[in-house]
Amino acid sequence: MVSKRISTQMVAGTQQRLARFFSALRAVLLKGTQPMLCENHYLPCEWVVMEHSTDRTELAGERTDLAEDRTVLANERTFAGWMRTGLAAVGIGLGFNALFGKMEPTWLPKAIASCFIVSGMVIFYLAERNSCSVLERLDAHSVQPLRRMNLRLVASLMGIGSAVLMGGMWFLL
Structure with missing residues (x-):
């Protein structure tokens, strides 16, 4: 089982190296220059130099942008979790009053x-406060985050609804 896994990984690695080689070779040939292979590399020299200088910087920037997008989405999930917790607390209060009201x-x-x-x-x-502070610090790139006004609106409506529920519980029941 281990030998099959290793041989599969070796084949996949070889396929990736060959694909990079041919794509780099095609790019060099389209420029009209002669490909010159570097030592210890299966790629043309100018492609290896490009890979180590600008390509890594661009990839690092893309990874940072994606990480910020994931953080924005995680912030929205966290906000939803906090709202569920608040609704659970309000529901427990309402249930407690319904069970022990007499x-x-x-x-x-x-x-x-x-x-x-x-x-x-x-x-x-x-x-609302925590989610809005996180959104102020982050810049979304390829995702559309919730607007801070929408977060405030949802939290305000939940708070007002809870206050009305508590007022009705004290004055109507």
Whole structure:
């Protein structure tokens, strides 16, 4: 099994080297110059020099751009996770009030439920603040990030909805 894996890797490596050689050879021939092979390389000399100088810099820049894009997308997933956590806290508060609302004294279940709802509202605020600060520091390249205004709008609506729920719980029930 190990020998098959090694031979497969060797064949793949050889195929990659041959593909690079022929693409470099074609590029050199299209320029009208004679290809001159360097020592210890299967590539024309001018292609090897280009690979070590500008190509690495360009590839490093592309990798950095892709890393920033992945960070932007991870930030959006993190924001969604924080919002889910805040909604869970609000749901626990609402459920607690529904289950223990008939308990005496009547203000105690409402107070405990209010603590959960307020903690959900704090989580909404912190999620928006954290996500917007990350978006300010990053520059998206090939992805379209959520606008900061949309993040603020979602977090504000969740907070206002939680406040209305808590007010209804205290004054209507």
